Amino acid sequence: MRLSMYNRFSSLKLLSVADTRFASTIVMLKRFKFIKRSLETMVMSEEWASYRDDDQEKARFVRDKVLNEYWWDQVTYILNFTAPIYDMVRACDTDRPCLHLVYEMWDSMVEKVKVEIYKHEDKALDMFSSFYDVVHDILIARWTKSSTPLHCLAHYLNPRFYSEEWLNEDRARLPPHTDGDVSYGRQLCFRRLYPNDEDYDKVLYDYADFSLKSGPFSDVTSLSKRGTTDAKRWWANFGAKTPLLQALAFRVLGQPTSSSCCERNWSTYSFIHSLRRNKLTPKRAEDLVFIHNNLRLLSRNTDEYNEEKTMIWDVGGDDFGTMEDTGFLELASLSLDEPELERVFFTEDTTTN
Structure with missing residues (x-):
């Protein structure tokens, strides 16, 4: 009864989000913000009065919350100060190469969180806020746990962070080679990647030229072009005279920053090597996973992927054999798995196309 009543007041469906979904609590709060007016209309309607007769205490609690502007202000505040965290993790949780952007995104994210909290508390940025x-402290603990020397190396090999354009955007910014902690991580990577002393000395010499803007x-x-050109393209254009460093830059700057793409491969493997197809050899299954994932990646770069007939054709992921096997709520929940799908609101018409 409650769900059918809600459906009469809102065309945007509620989603049942599992705890294992990405940022499920934040996603649900965002959805509540979208349907705020519909919820207010519902609890003020005559139909709500009939529901109230069935369970007065629960109905009163829901009505009080929905009509409580302070409660909505708190929801807005939570969404505002978590938005930078959410956006950064979203950007990193893809198969796109962004390892070399993590440090900048991290610093920017922490500053944006601080601005939102201090704005809500009506404090100057140089004042103390216990919250x-x-x-x-939570963010620093998470970063300390997750960061690796490879993040340092990728940050160091991004030419943009040595450009005057980037440095002049904020007076507090410094070129990477002047950061002692990050420099230590880079040194660890160099020593591990180049055990041969001759190669190690060569790459150190080349890096010195790169950071000091000297030699080649x-x-x-x-x-x-350091501040305006994509990092890999910059190295392709200007790194030929330092082949060791150029090859390293190609490897590092082309890497994603999380293991989510590997986890998606495992999901694809379980879809291909299922109970129905359990006689596939490991080699054949691996080849099919390779083809399946790369076809998906290639298709997303085509215009047809955003056209009506083939729009978001892989929305069902690997959990379902056909779209007919997918229930409405399950299909809608899948929109939380991909950044570009989060703004897609599925309706009953969408699922029947």
Whole structure:
């Protein structure tokens, strides 16, 4: 009865989000914000009065919350200060190469969280906030647990972070080679990747030229393009005279920053090597996983992927054999798995197309 009543007041469906879904609590709060007006209309309607007769205490509690502007202000506040965290994790939780952007995204995210909290508390940024102090400690603990020397190396090999354009955006910014902690992580990577002393000395020498903008990296064009050109393309254009460092840059700058793409491969493997197809050899199954995932990636770069007939054709992921096997709520929940699908609101018409 409650769900049917809600459906009469809102065309946007409620989602049943599992705890294992990405940021399920935040996603549900965002959905509540979208349907705020519909909920308010529902609890003020005559139909709600009939439901109230069935369970007065619960109906009163729901009505009080929905009509409580302070409660909605708290929801908005939670969404505002968690939005930078959510956006950063969203950006990292993809198969796109972004390992070299993590440090910048991290610093920017922490600053944005601070701004939102201090704005809500009506404090100047140089004042003390006990709540921000707690949030900051949690973020630092998470970063300490998750960061690796490879993040340091990727940050160091991004030419943008040495450009005047990037450094002048914020006076507090420094070029990576002047950061002692990050420099230590880079040194660890160099020593592990180049056990041969000759190669190690060579890559150190090349990196010194790169960071100091000297030698083969002193060209006016290469310097002017540091702040505007994609990192891999910059190395392709201007790194040929330092082949060791260029090859390393290609490897590191082309890597995603999380293991989510590997986990999706495991999901695809379980879809292909199922109870119905349990006689596949490991080699055949691996080949099919390779083809399946790469076809999906290639298709997302085509115009047809956003056209009506083939729009988001892989929305069902690998959990269902056909779209007919997918229930409405389950299909809608899948929109939480992909950043570009989060803004897609599935209706009953969508599932029957």
